[in-house]
Amino acid sequence: MTEPDQVCPIILCGGSGTRLWPLSRKSYPKQFAQILGDRSLFQQAALRFGQGGFAAPTIVTGSDFRFIVTEQLAEVGIRPGTILIEPEPRNTAPAILAAVLALVSRNPDAPDPIVLIAPSDHSIPDSAAFGDAVARGRAAAAQGKIVTFGITPDRPETGYGYLELAARPGADGAPVDLLRFVEKPEADRARAMLASGNFLWNAGIFLARASDLVAAFRQDAPDVLAPVERSLAAARADLGFLRLDPAAFAQAPSISVDYAVMEKAPNLAVVPFSAGWSDLGDWDAVWREQPTDADGVALSGPAAAIDCHDTLLRAESEGQVLIGIGLDNMIAVAMPDAVLVAPKDRAQDVKKAVDLLKARGQRQAETLPRDYRPWGWYETLVLGPRFQVKRIVVNPGAALSLQSHHHRSEHWIVVEGTARVTVDDKVQLLGENQSVYIPLGAVHRMENPGKVPMVLIEVQTGSYLGEDDIVRYDDIYARGQGAKG
Structure with a gap:
C-alpha cells in the first residue's frame, strides 16, 4: 500500500x-541499453525513485519488454x-491515464495520491537535486496544480519543446505559473527565447494529484478516458503483470499527453530545474553527456581517435575495433551488424536510416x-539458406518452453555450465563438451x-x-x- 506522504512514480x-539507431532498435530500445554508465537508463530512472519519499513505481511497458x-x-x-502491459502503443496520454487509474484502484482507501509521471529514457545525473525539485513542486500539486518541470536552457536548442513562464524563475526554484507550451522552434526563435529568460525546455515530467x-482527461479528453477505463476494467492478471484489455485500449486515440490535456489545462505550474538533464534524443545529445578529452572526443568501447575533434566514437562489440582519423564534429557508432557514420549536426536525421532499411526489408x-x-x-x-548457428545463454534456474518445430531439426552442444535436456520422453x-540431437517434430526443452x-x-x-x-x-x-509469445 502507498503511504499518505509518498509520491507515486509512474515510469x-x-x-x-x-x-539512437543502431544501438537502440524496436526489439531492444534505448531505455534498456547501457548508454551512460553500467546501468540502463530504465534502471537509473527506477533508482532515482528508490530513495525515501517515493512509493514503489508503477511501470507501463509493452508485452515484448515485460520480462x-x-x-x-x-x-x-x-x-x-503494478507493471501494466499496453496491448499496443497509443502514445503517452492513454498510457499515463491507465497507470493513474490503476494506481487509484490499487489503493482505494488511500488519500488522493500525488503522482509523478516520468519517461524512462532521460538522463538526470543528480538524483538528489531532482528529488529536491519534486519536493518544491509538492505543495503546488497538493493545492490542485498540475506541475511540470522545466529545464534551464544553456543553448538555443531547436530539438526541444519549450515552456513559456508567466515570470522569470526565482533563485529559490519555486514553481512559476505556465503561460503556454511552445513547439520546437527555428534557430532565430530559439535564440530569442533563450535571451528572454522566461522560457525553459519541456522535460515531459509531471507531478499532480x-x-x-483524471479530471483533466474528463474535461478535455473524454475520448481517451472512456476506452482506457474500459480497458482497465477488463484487464487480466498475467503472472506478475496486469494486461490492459486490447479491444478497449485500441479504441483510445493515439495522442500525447501534452496535446490531449496539458496544453488545455488552466492550472499548470513549472518547477525550474538546472542540475543537469538530457532526453538523449539523438547521438549529439549522447556526446554532450559523455566525458570527453581535451579535443572534445568521447570514446566508448574498443574505439580510438587520431587527430579527431568534437566527435563521438562508440563500438559495441569486443570483437571489433573502431578507429577515427581526422574527424571533426562526427558520430561513428559500430554494432556487430550495422555501422552509423554522420555529422553531429545531422543527428536528428538518423530516423531516415531506419526508414530506408525498413523500405529495403532489412532486419x-x-x-x-x-x-x-x-x-x-x-x-x-552464422545464417545460411538451410542452416543457422546460434549461441544461446540460459540464466541459472531458467528454462525454455516445452516445444516442437515443423520445419527444422537442432543439434545442441553445451560449452559452459550444465543443461537438463528433454527430448520426447x-x-x-x-x-561441457557434450551434445544432443533434436529430430524434426520432437517435443523438447532445455533448462539450466x-x-x-x-x-x-x-x-x-x-x-x-x-x-x-x-x-x-x-x-x-x-x-x-509465436516467436515471443
Missing part, C-alpha cells in the same frame, strides 16, 4: 528510440508496484543481433539447473528457420504461441 518505458523490465529491476533491487489528472532496421528472452538471450553466429543432463549461466551452441537445419516455427506445450513464463 513510462514503451518507446522505440529510433534516433526485460522485471529482470532489470531485480538487478538493481527495485520491487515495482491523481484526481486532478537491422528494428532487430538487434542479440535477442533477449525471459530465460536469457541468443544471437545468430527422455530427460538427461549434459555437461545450475548456479551459473549455461551456454550452448545450437545448429539448426531445415527448410524454414524463422522464430515463429515454435509450437509451445508448456511454458513457465505463461507465453502464448
Whole structure:
C-alpha cells in the first residue's frame, strides 16, 4: 500500500528510440541499453525513485519488454508496484491515464495520491537535486496544480519543446505559473527565447494529484478516458503483470499527453530545474553527456581517435575495433551488424536510416543481433539458406518452453555450465563438451539447473528457420504461441 506522504512514480518505458539507431532498435530500445554508465537508463530512472519519499513505481511497458523490465529491476533491487502491459502503443496520454487509474484502484482507501509521471529514457545525473525539485513542486500539486518541470536552457536548442513562464524563475526554484507550451522552434526563435529568460525546455515530467489528472482527461479528453477505463476494467492478471484489455485500449486515440490535456489545462505550474538533464534524443545529445578529452572526443568501447575533434566514437562489440582519423564534429557508432557514420549536426536525421532499411526489408532496421528472452538471450553466429548457428545463454534456474518445430531439426552442444535436456520422453543432463540431437517434430526443452549461466551452441537445419516455427506445450513464463509469445 502507498503511504499518505509518498509520491507515486509512474515510469513510462514503451518507446522505440529510433534516433539512437543502431544501438537502440524496436526489439531492444534505448531505455534498456547501457548508454551512460553500467546501468540502463530504465534502471537509473527506477533508482532515482528508490530513495525515501517515493512509493514503489508503477511501470507501463509493452508485452515484448515485460520480462526485460522485471529482470532489470531485480538487478538493481527495485520491487515495482503494478507493471501494466499496453496491448499496443497509443502514445503517452492513454498510457499515463491507465497507470493513474490503476494506481487509484490499487489503493482505494488511500488519500488522493500525488503522482509523478516520468519517461524512462532521460538522463538526470543528480538524483538528489531532482528529488529536491519534486519536493518544491509538492505543495503546488497538493493545492490542485498540475506541475511540470522545466529545464534551464544553456543553448538555443531547436530539438526541444519549450515552456513559456508567466515570470522569470526565482533563485529559490519555486514553481512559476505556465503561460503556454511552445513547439520546437527555428534557430532565430530559439535564440530569442533563450535571451528572454522566461522560457525553459519541456522535460515531459509531471507531478499532480491523481484526481486532478483524471479530471483533466474528463474535461478535455473524454475520448481517451472512456476506452482506457474500459480497458482497465477488463484487464487480466498475467503472472506478475496486469494486461490492459486490447479491444478497449485500441479504441483510445493515439495522442500525447501534452496535446490531449496539458496544453488545455488552466492550472499548470513549472518547477525550474538546472542540475543537469538530457532526453538523449539523438547521438549529439549522447556526446554532450559523455566525458570527453581535451579535443572534445568521447570514446566508448574498443574505439580510438587520431587527430579527431568534437566527435563521438562508440563500438559495441569486443570483437571489433573502431578507429577515427581526422574527424571533426562526427558520430561513428559500430554494432556487430550495422555501422552509423554522420555529422553531429545531422543527428536528428538518423530516423531516415531506419526508414530506408525498413523500405529495403532489412532486419537491422528494428532487430538487434542479440535477442533477449525471459530465460536469457541468443544471437545468430552464422545464417545460411538451410542452416543457422546460434549461441544461446540460459540464466541459472531458467528454462525454455516445452516445444516442437515443423520445419527444422537442432543439434545442441553445451560449452559452459550444465543443461537438463528433454527430448520426447527422455530427460538427461549434459555437461561441457557434450551434445544432443533434436529430430524434426520432437517435443523438447532445455533448462539450466545450475548456479551459473549455461551456454550452448545450437545448429539448426531445415527448410524454414524463422522464430515463429515454435509450437509451445508448456511454458513457465505463461507465453502464448509465436516467436515471443
